[in-house]
Amino acid sequence: MSEAREQFDGLRAKFEELLDQIKLSELADHIRDMTEQTGGLSEEIAKIRSRGYAFASSLETKIGGLNQQWAELRPRLPQLISTEANRLREEADKLKDKLENAGKMLANPGALQKFIPDVEQAVSDIERGIESAVSKVQELYAGIQEEVEEIAAKFQDINWYLDQQDEASFAWQPAEKVYMATKAEWVATGKGKDDPDGILYLTDQRLVFEQKETTGKTLGLFGGKKMQEMEWGVALSLITSVKTENK
Incomplete structure (x- = not known):
């Protein structure tokens, strides 16, 4: 051809x-x-x-x-x-x-x-x-x-916030409404992997951090223990300043 x-x-x-x-x-x-x-x-x-x-x-x-x-x-x-x-x-x-x-x-x-x-x-x-x-x-x-x-x-973001709210391990205060939620790490010790990972909630009443992770995995993949509990909550009226960190 x-x-x-x-x-x-x-x-x-x-x-x-x-x-x-x-x-x-x-x-x-x-x-x-x-x-x-x-x-x-x-x-x-x-x-x-x-x-x-x-x-x-x-x-x-x-x-x-x-x-x-x-x-x-x-x-x-x-x-x-x-x-x-x-x-x-x-x-x-x-x-x-x-x-x-x-x-x-x-x-x-x-x-x-x-x-x-x-x-x-x-x-x-x-x-x-x-x-x-x-x-x-x-x-x-x-x-x-x-x-x-x-x-x-x-x-999509809001539904994720609400999913985290529904799965929370702690009780919400009367009439408390979640504004947003995000994945976060609480730098409690500054030792990296020893610090808890979880969800940071901003509501109309307070700022709440809940540990929500699986710890102790073999090679980071297998086994481990699921950890989920509220670590702290702070009333918004007590927060005087917020400082961001670039990572």
Whole structure:
């Protein structure tokens, strides 16, 4: 098989792939996912409220605003996608004609080779056109998507706080609400591995450290004893200063 024939066959195979891509179905799928994600935020905020998280009151307002923005934008997107897909289809029809003309020269590699650069350029133009169309549509809702993802990440963090709260080994004070929790090490002795690791809780009433780890593992992997107990709690009213440490 001649080099020109191999190039032609590769371009024809690429054309078949492009016929599917110019439909821009990935955008339709993405918009469907965005609709589900945006609509699901209200359900997620309701869940964390039902679990007792009383902070980040601005979330409801943000979610309401995002749902409103998406409701206004979404109806415009199918028409834009259709317009872009039709433009790409016209380019694909031109490429099809070029391939058919080149295909008439399969028995003459020298003549076929002369068609290859033009076909390659047409393929590249369509590929760039697809990228441009996808970017053009996605740019319209990129800001909404970014905010949805930020809120989803916030929910993930909050649910982790609440999971730690539910698993705590000590009793919470009446009406006490956890604002946040984080993995921490209490530098009780300054001896590194001898100092307890666990969870540091910040509530609306106090700062609490709970040891929560498995100690005495063989080679750091096997066996060991699970340790979980509250080490200390300090009322927020007694904390006069906080100093950060870079590690």
